[in-house]
Amino acid sequence: MRILLCLFVFVLFVAIPPTTAGDAGYLYSQGRTAVKRGEFEFAFMYYRSVVRHHPHSGYARKSLFAEGEYYFSVPDYTDAGNIFQQYVSRYPDGKEKIFALAYLFRIAQDRQNQELMDKLKQEILAIKQVGFIFQDKKKVNYRSAFGNKYQAIYEIDKLTVLKGREPF
Numbered sequence: 415m416r417i418l419l420c421l422f423v424f425v426l427f428v429a430i431p432p433t434t435a436g437d438a439g440y441l442y443s444q445g446r447t448a449v450k451r452g453e454f455e456f457a458f459m460y461y462r463s464v465v466r467h468h469p470h471s472g473y474a475r476k477s478l479f480a481e482g483e484y485y486f487s488v489p490d491y492t493d494a495g496n497i498f499q500q501y502v503s504r505y506p507d508g509k510e511k512i513f514a515l516a517y518l519f520r521i522a523q524d525r526q527n528q529e530l531m532d533k534l535k536q537e538i539l540a541i542k543q544v545g546f547i548f549q550d551k552k553k554v555n556y557r558s559a560f561g562n563k564y565q566a567i568y569e570i571d572k573l574t575v576l577k578g579r580e581p582f
Contacts, residue, residue, distance in 0.1 A: 438464050438471035442559070445480070449560055458484040461559055475505055480559035482517060491521045510556045512541050513564045516575045516582050539573065 445460030457480070464477035478501050485494035498514040498521075505511060515538050522530040554566040564582070567574040575582045 438468035438473045441468070442473040442477060445477070445559060454484065454487075454560070457560065475501075475508065475510075476559045478504070479510060479514065482514065483558055483560050483562065486517055486521075491524060495521045509554050510564075512538060512554065512566045512575065513556055513582075515541075520582070 441460045441464045445457040445464070448454070448457035448460060461477035461480040461484075464471065464473050465481060468474060478497065482494050482497035482501060485491075485497055495518060498517045501514045502511055502518070515534055519531060519534040519538065522534060550570060552568045554568070556564040558564065563578055565576045567576070
């Protein structure tokens with residue numbers, strides 16, 4: 415009986431390593447620390463580990479967006495496009511969706527794909543918030559895991575998307 419108990423404990427704690435949200439939190443935290451040190455490649459690897467090993471954790475959403483940002487910055491537009499498309503598919507109701515679509519639009523623009531640009535423009539405009547009861551504009555802010563600040567400013571007749579202080 416004692417041998418069975420020891421075998422059970424061994425299998426539970428050694429042979430099958432635990433996978434918890436805490437692991438994802440640790441990896442995400444290490445990614446943020448790497449960003450602060452300017453070690454973007456290491457940050458990318460931490461964020462990618464969160465997405466691959468903890469896809470249902472609370473850190474996966476920001477980590478997936480960060481993956482796309484990294485690929486876009488390198489620039490590897492093929493992988494960036496794939497990641498941002500994944501992001502839009504996984505998180506269709508996320509407030510950050512507009513920023514992922516903006517990246518996809520920029521990639522289509524770079525590739526001079528007018529058909530895709532038109533499709534993405536329609537999708538971006540479909541997100542436009544219509545609840546302007548007490549104000550004439552509405553802002554959506556997002557800070558990515560790489561520390562980039564994004565803002566979408568919805569007005570009655572236009573939409574402005576910013577990365578930092580620059581139009582995106």
